[in-house]
Amino acid sequence: MGATLVTGGAGYIGSHTVKLMLRQGYDVVIYDTLELGHKQVLKYLPGAKLVQGDIGDGNLVANTVKEHGVDSVIHFAAYASVPESVAQPVKYYQNNIVKTLTLLDALNAGGIKHILFSSSAATFGEPQYSPIDENHPQKPTNPYGQTKLDGEHILHWYDVAFGIKSISLRYFCAAGADPEGELGEDHTPETHMIPLTLLTALGRRPDIKMFGGDYPTRDGTGVRDYIHVTDLGQAHILGLEALKNGADTTAYNLGNGRGYSVKEVIETGRQVTGKEIVATPAPRRPGDPAELVASSAKIEKELGWKPQYGDLPTMMRTAYQWFESHPNGYEG
Numbered sequence: 001m002g003a004t005l006v007t008g009g010a011g012y013i014g015s016h017t018v019k020l021m022l023r024q025g026y027d028v029v030i031y032d033t034l035e036l037g038h039k040q041v042l043k044y045l046p047g048a049k050l051v052q053g054d055i056g057d058g059n060l061v062a063n064t065v066k067e068h069g070v071d072s073v074i075h076f077a078a079y080a081s082v083p084e085s086v087a088q089p090v091k092y093y094q095n096n097i098v099k100t101l102t103l104l105d106a107l108n109a110g111g112i113k114h115i116l117f118s119s120s121a122a123t124f125g126e127p128q129y130s131p132i133d134e135n136h137p138q139k140p141t142n143p144y145g146q147t148k149l150d151g152e153h154i155l156h157w158y159d160v161a162f163g164i165k166s167i168s169l170r171y172f173c174a175a176g177a178d179p180e181g182e183l184g185e186d187h188t189p190e191t192h193m194i195p196l197t198l199l200t201a202l203g204r205r206p207d208i209k210m211f212g213g214d215y216p217t218r219d220g221t222g223v224r225d226y227i228h229v230t231d232l233g234q235a236h237i238l239g240l241e242a243l244k245n246g247a248d249t250t251a252y253n254l255g256n257g258r259g260y261s262v263k264e265v266i267e268t269g270r271q272v273t274g275k276e277i278v279a280t281p282a283p284r285r286p287g288d289p290a291e292l293v294a295s296s297a298k299i300e301k302e303l304g305w306k307p308q309y310g311d312l313p314t315m316m317r318t319a320y321q322w323f324e325s326h327p328n329g330y331e332g
């Protein structure tokens, strides 16, 4: 078995996935600019090699593939902030599309035939029904979601032209941290609901904003599907194995099939931390759907994926444990 190149492997989801891969005997080469990732994760990923570089550097990608005997790739590297993508679409097209094309060309030249791709629930846009399955129309409502959908389409055509088989995993909201407390979520700026709630509990933010209180949901606040980052990591390993066993190019939605409202997240945050969390109502944000919940039935049935840490208190407890023990993130 050759090595697996993990682009963006020093980031949040990438590092958690690499930890599981190492446990399961994979030879891993992390390929990351470290612009948003953290070199410190390597301390907890013994055996993983790091190549510090940009996916837009085709020569370095090609050399890395050759030098390390890479035969499969997980492509996490991307920019991933919806509001930033609306403000700076070019930045997102450059990194997520233009550089992905350079990466894919270098991988194709290097004979790579198996690729796992980080897609997103953001490819679906406004839900037409719930839970969202793989047949739901994909009509993104922001440049970030559009770049992820374009990535799926590009991979489809790479299969047609070059026989490269890929699996696109469309994650809903990744959450939680390494149950062993070594790896966690360290995004700057942080934009995700669960870390923002917990950082408020720790007094590092004055309050948590509840955008929209008049949605047609059970308590009026928006409902999202959260998936534990370790469960997400395991899905990537199942995907790699499936490709190695001859699976065809396809896509899977990944959530835990259960939505939690903003109010439920904040209330669970209060229970898990035992701390007061000031929640401030705010107007709806444009483009935020009322509810985003995944059906993961396809990946459960076809790849045998089963979430181990799917309940909200566990997700929040693991995240909180890491925030408490790393008050300054990986720098601390």
Ligand SMILES: NC(=O)c1ccc[n+]([C@@H]2O[C@H](COP(=O)([O-])OP(=O)(O)OC[C@H]3O[C@@H](n4cnc5c(N)ncnc54)[C@H](O)[C@@H]3O)[C@@H](O)[C@H]2O)c1
Pocket: 007, 008, 009, 010, 011, 012, 013, 014, 031, 032, 033, 034, 035, 036, 037, 038, 053, 054, 055, 056, 075, 076, 077, 078, 079, 080, 095, 099, 118, 119, 120, 121, 170, 171, 172, 173, 174, 175, 187
């Ligand atoms: N976090 C979520 O809830 C979520 C949901 C759906 C999809 N995703 C997707 O999952 C992937 C990982 O997300 P994350 O939350 O771990 O993000 P992250 O920012 O923690 O990790 C991304 C990593 O990619 C690296 N990177 C970015 N551009 C690069 C480039 N041009 N060359 C090399 N490295 C580069 C960054 O330095 C970083 O380490 C992304 O593709 C994202 O779009 C994330």
